[in-house]
Amino acid sequence: MFIVHSDIIVEVPSGTTPNYDQSNPLLKLMNLMERSQLAAEREFYLSEHLQYLFPYHSLTFYGPQGGDAGILEPSLQDNKTDFQKQNVKEFVSTDTVLIRGLVTIGNWTGPFLRVSYRGGPDSHLSTSTNNQLGEKIKLWIKVANIGPIIVPVPYNPRSDRYEVEFWGYPDSDLTTLLDTKGLEALQRGELIVQNALVQGNMHDFNREKLNDLYMINVAPSNSMHPILPLHIELAWADFYEQKWDSQNGANYHYEFNMILRGWDNFLGTGISPNPHGGVGFLEYRNLMSNYGYYSGRNELGRQLNSWNFNAFGTKNHNNNFEPFFAVDYMDLHLLKARCGIGLHRHRDNQEMFLMMEGQGFMVIGDWLKMPQRERCFEIRTLRSGHFAMLKGGNLHALINATDEDISLFMCGGYD
Structure with missing residues (x-):
């Protein structure tokens, strides 16, 4: 079964690399945000809490690199470490x-x-x-x-x-x-x-x-x-x-509906005396969970489609539901001033961005049309102590729009 989409996949000749510094779609999206007007002057608004939805008609992706350059159908692009095929070339608002x-x-x-x-x-x-x-x-x-x-x-x-x-x-x-x-x-x-x-x-x-x-x-x-x-x-x-x-x-x-959690965005909170048999008091924030009251929320899981690899690296999964968050890598990233992780998709896996120090603009959107909503880029400020989680099929990006370095912890799975 092929993925139903109306997007364009541009073949990139083997041995060449796209010029990401020219007409970058992330900068185009940031420009749309910067030009947005508000009814009153900006000082009336809490800038860190502004959230944007920019719907789009269609997307253009780069195709795979190397010997896979001619594989343009996304459901068949199975090379997990070929990141070029994830990258967005253009979007139409x-x-x-x-x-x-x-x-x-x-x-x-x-x-x-x-x-x-x-x-x-x-x-x-x-x-x-x-x-x-x-x-x-x-x-x-x-x-x-x-x-x-x-x-x-x-x-x-x-x-x-x-x-x-x-x-x-x-x-x-x-x-x-x-x-x-x-x-x-x-x-x-x-x-x-x-x-x-x-x-x-x-x-x-x-x-x-x-x-x-x-x-x-x-x-x-x-x-x-x-x-x-x-x-x-x-x-x-x-x-x-x-x-x-x-x-x-x-x-x-x-x-x-961006999944964003942290000190201000959590499922539950409380005080725990003698935590796990220790001493004193612990204040906790429950951010995501498969246990107890939250067992039916399924936020950590994902519904597998026919083109997805499951957590064990196979497509032979009968479109089951995985009730857990599989982690294939953990990275620390230091984004220099004005650095942006570009707009790209993950066909299969979930991923988490935890801001450790500083703040940036987090972008998450839908690669495919979802039943309950139009395709949009959703933009929010990701602050230190907060993380954003994306699901398989989500588009995403993050940009450091400040003049200082920001530090980021990331974990999840490729593609």
Whole structure:
């Protein structure tokens, strides 16, 4: 059985190496992130908590190297140590971008969600209306189980996009607290207070509230929950709702769901006296587990497909489920300033990136279209003491955007 995909695999002649310094897709993705606009000035937002979804139509991969150069079907690329065949050459973005994070205003810190649509004449919606979209379009949106609602979305000349940003602010004094940019966004409908659609506040997860609790049971409706994914369903229309960009009525399904764990993102926490027969007290964070309360979550396991090698190096596995995380290597990496591990896939194995010192931008996405969501690059800040885990089939990358070295521990399996 071959993998069903719409991507392009470019054959690289044996004995040659791609020029990764030219038109690098990781730098293209970082540029998209840097150009993203927010409703108010940046100082209102907690930068380390900003999260981005950049959906894409298609990908272009480099083919294998050496004697395998002509094997372009991914399900047959079985050389585990040939990294060239993993690497992304190019991607084509869709019209939608989503951003979520935490915003602080007055005494409140809570979640926001920003959704935008490309304003150029070649967007799907613009083409269907003969480039007659005007100053506003419409957004049909459902967040988790809340909604749907339909809202007008104004054009933002700063970004050449139609953009709306929902805040979960609970009070009625927002106009007295906003800066000039935020007030203008509020007046033209780019900034909307919608605390039914975007819920919660940062204090839901204060440390003193979490001892001896399972995180999945704490404020599960919080739109910035550290463990639970946030599912968003949406569709776009012209202002008069005559033309729709909705995947023929199926709508678009997006999800913030990167597996990121650490001191602030954990399954459970507590205090253990005399740990394992020792002395004193130990405060613990349970990050991932196959035991006890967590035995059914299967986060450490993977579903095997026909093209996958299992943990024992064979494809003769009857598409079983592996309930464990197999480790074939452990590495320490030192990423110099402005160094980036490029966008690439792992066809088979899981992998973990643990930030030991410093911080970087972690990227995880789907190589194949998943049933519950569109293909997206999800970007989050990976801080020291936190790790990101990717599953087989995930795309991923990490870039050090600082002027200092960062140190990283990695483990998992190749390809």
